[in-house]
Amino acid sequence: MRYSPTTSKTKNAPLALNASYSRKKRLRANLTGYAFISPFVIGFLAFTFIPMLVSLYLSFTKYNLFADPVWIGTDNYVKMFTGDANYLNSVKVTFIYVFVGVPLRLAFALAVAMILNSKSRMVGFYRTIYYLPSIIGGSVAVSIMWRNIFSNEGIVNSALNLLGIPNVSWFGNPNASVFMLVTLSVWQFGSSMLIFLAGLKNISQEMYEAASVDGAGAVPKFFKITLPLLSSVVLFNMIMQTIGAFMTFVPAYIISKGEGGPLGGTMLYSLYLFRQAFMFSNMGYASAMAWIMLLFVGVLTGILFKTSKAWVFYESEGGR
Amino acid sequence: MKKAAGLITSAALVLSLLSGCGGKNDTASTNAGGDNKASGGDTPVTLRMSWWGSDARNEYTQQVIDLYEKEHTNVKIEVEYAAFDDYWKKLAPQAAANQLPDIMQMDISYISQYANNGQLEDLTSYAGSQINTADVAENVLSTGNVNDKLYGVPVGVNVLGFQYDPSMMEKAGISEIPKDWDWDTYQELAKKAGAAGIYFDSSMAPDIFFHYYLRTKGFSLYNAEGNALGYDDDKLFEDFFGMLVEMIKAKAVPTQDILTQTKGIVEENDIVKGKGIGMWQWSNQYVALQQAVNRPMELAPMPGPDMEKGLYMQPSMYFSIASSSKQKEEAAKFIDFWVNDVEANKLIMGERGVPISSKVKEALTPELSETAKQVFDFVTEMEPLSSPMSPPAPAGSSEVREMLGDYAEQMNFEQITPAEAAAKFRGEANAILANNQ
Structure with a gap:
């Protein structure tokens, strides 16, 4: 596209194609291109890349925002893994949240997508309805609503009371509270569902017809046709959702009123990072935490890509 | 290539956490x-x-x-x-x-x-x-x-006290809060309420009331230099938090899982719902509480002994x-x-x-x-019954306060004994305070 102003001319004047002239032209064309992407590049450098470098530096310092940073080497990293039980707890809680929540959410999204893939008159309506929670999904309002639904006097407990079951303190139980966050995340399945739905539409009906002729039931069809042909979509969703889940902050912050309680049961990694940074003014430590998370998510994503060769099926590559 | 893209994507996403916060503050300071x-x-x-x-x-x-x-x-x-x-x-x-x-x-x-x-x-x-x-x-x-x-x-200025609904107290069979009451009287009354199926209070904010308790004994939560805790005897910690745990066991105070959920939400407090008698808090919080309860309420002074030593006018x-x-x-x-x-x-x-x-x-x-x-x-x-305030909380105190809250929670859930918590709290709190010097 970026050569388009020049191509028409060069076509008509092949003699002008000497080396230096074309280099100049190309440079100008490139500069135009760079000018067009400069808003992103400048924004990326100023608001992402440079802050990242600063945060890398800060992670080796003790910094409370008031006094100048003091270089302390790898102390922050050492403390994280040897001297901070709360940190290890937040890692544990986050792992539960991610490794239970993401598969559940994907399974749920796929199930709903398959239901909505059927041909029915109301399907467009249902698609919209099921997608709604995701639009408002990560927002503060939903978290507050979730807290109210499961609060002591909330609608769930009131319903239980009607059935003669005493109140359950959903968010009050230190071991169960993280699963309340998981259910909230499962409920926000809409965006994965849409992607699954698009993937399902791409699977040719002929395969199913052929399988039916061979006498295959619904279950073999799912495992032999749907899942393999959808595996690339599964991979995409899995990576996006995993990264997103590691960074979950809002529901934990709202539901635990910023404290990650009870007993650190909802202390997700980002929440603990946030508390270290903005409540305890340990900016250096928080930066170190951010880098560990970055490295971990990077490595995990790398592993997912590596293993994907074994289970992801690309039709375009002839099944390799 | 894919790997690199993934790395950069995740890097950008992770770091946007931090840069996002920074961005907001920039706009605040430009005006x-x-x-x-x-x-x-x-x-x-x-x-x-x-x-x-x-x-x-x-x-x-x-x-x-x-x-x-x-x-x-x-x-x-x-x-x-x-x-x-x-x-x-x-x-x-x-x-x-x-x-x-x-x-x-x-x-x-x-x-x-x-x-x-x-x-x-x-x-x-x-x-x-x-x-x-x-x-x-x-x-x-x-x-x-x-x-x-x-x-x-x-x-x-504010002052600590017990804010309660006299009619609920009557229901629990308690006629009045005696003048110059002490911790023993408190426990007695609270247990009586608990036995009658009514909560006496909703526990006490650990840092504030432990500090008050220490002051009545002639100590304070932080020392004057702000580089360590202000008391040496872990027995004080055990006595105070042991009492709070006991109140939960006696059903005079809701269990910790309920406390966690209702904390900071006035409308969900047991007094509002007609299931509790009162609340320990600062005097300026009384108006909001009374409005939510919407019944006549009273204020009672803190329990002694030596309330005069412990009480202070807090800005x-x-x-x-x-x-x-x-x-x-x-x-x-x-x-x-x-x-x-x-x-x-x-x-x-x-x-x-x-x-x-x-x-x-x-x-x-x-x-x-x-x-x-x-x-x-x-x-x-x-005002005339109060003593000068202890020095304002030192740097690092917010972390110490949160940690004390965590230990109080663990004690109330009976995951740790007050004696264990006392020793752990001392070690960790002193480390934080020293580190913030």
Whole structure:
């Protein structure tokens, strides 16, 4: 596209194609291109890349925002893994949240997508309805609503009371509270569902017809046709959702009123990072935490890509 | 290529957490006031003022500012406000950038940190000149002192007490709270209520009430230097938190899982629902509680022995002036207006704590609602029974406070004994405090 102003001319004047002239032209064309992407590049450098470098530096310092940073080497990293039980707890809680929540959410999204893939008159309506929670999904309002639904006097407990079951303190139980966050995340399945739905539409009906002729039931069809042909979509969703889940902050912050309680049961990694940074003014430590998370998510994503060769099926590559 | 893309994507996503927060604060600090000279008179002056609080507070504060601007036509006051937690997240980067507002509302748990970092102006020389302090009690004004310098003018004072509904207490078979009650009486009464199926209270905020308890014994939570805990005997910790745990076991206090959920939500408190008798908290929180309960309520003093040693008048908040401010005198004049102007205080109506000026307090009394009057009377009654406040909480105290809260939770869940918690708390708290020096 970026050569388009020049191509028409060069076509008509092949003699002008000497080396230096074309280099100049190309440079100008490139500069135009760079000018067009400069808003992103400048924004990326100023608001992402440079802050990242600063945060890398800060992670080796003790910094409370008031006094100048003091270089302390790898102390922050050492403390994280040897001297901070709360940190290890937040890692544990986050792992539960991610490794239970993401598969559940994907399974749920796929199930709903398959239901909505059927041909029915109301399907467009249902698609919209099921997608709604995701639009408002990560927002503060939903978290507050979730807290109210499961609060002591909330609608769930009131319903239980009607059935003669005493109140359950959903968010009050230190071991169960993280699963309340998981259910909230499962409920926000809409965006994965849409992607699954698009993937399902791409699977040719002929395969199913052929399988039916061979006498295959619904279950073999799912495992032999749907899942393999959808595996690339599964991979995409899995990576996006995993990264997103590691960074979950809002529901934990709202539901635990910023404290990650009870007993650190909802202390997700980002929440603990946030508390270290903005409540305890340990900016250096928080930066170190951010880098560990970055490295971990990077490595995990790398592993997912590596293993994907074994289970992801690309039709375009002839099944390799 | 894919791998690299994944890395960069995740890097950008992860770091956007941090840069996102920074971005917000940038916008907050760009609307800094002009560089007007603080010569007073008719030179236009723009002041920045910030506070935390509820909608009601934001509204009347704006009205007070409007009133001030009407009387001082050359002054324009730009406002920034937020909820308590967000307020400090906004203020810290502004401090780092030397862009603090001219006038800022300061909290007792942050004032020494800001003062020791040189962010606040010493107001000693302003008190008595720009800020009239003739009607302010000395041990009230001195609550704004850090290292013998006045870094904040207290805006109002609060005092601890037990706020309760007498009719609920009667239901539990308790006729009254005896004068000069002590911890034994408290436990007795609470257990009686528990046996009657009524909660006596909703436990006590660990840092505040443990600190009070320590003071009655002649100690305090932090030592004077702010580099270690202020008590040596872990038995004190065990006794106090052991008592709180026992109250839960006696069903005089809801279990911790309920406490966790209802914490900070007045409407969900057991008194409001007619299942509890009272609540331990600061006097300025009484009005909101009474409104939610909507039945006649009373205030009772703290249990002793030696309540006089433990009790102190706590400034609900301060107004401080940034040391980087270019118009400190103008800022001081506004603080004077806030403290001493009767018309302004008729808008404020003691919402930021009982006014520190005795004249204002007097002028306000006939205007007060019945509930607010109870608070004023209670504070006036307690003032002669109180001792000077301990030094403001040192740097690192927010982390210590959270940790104490965590241990209290663990004790209430019976995951750790008070004796174990006492030892662990001492070790970790001292490490944090020493590390923050």
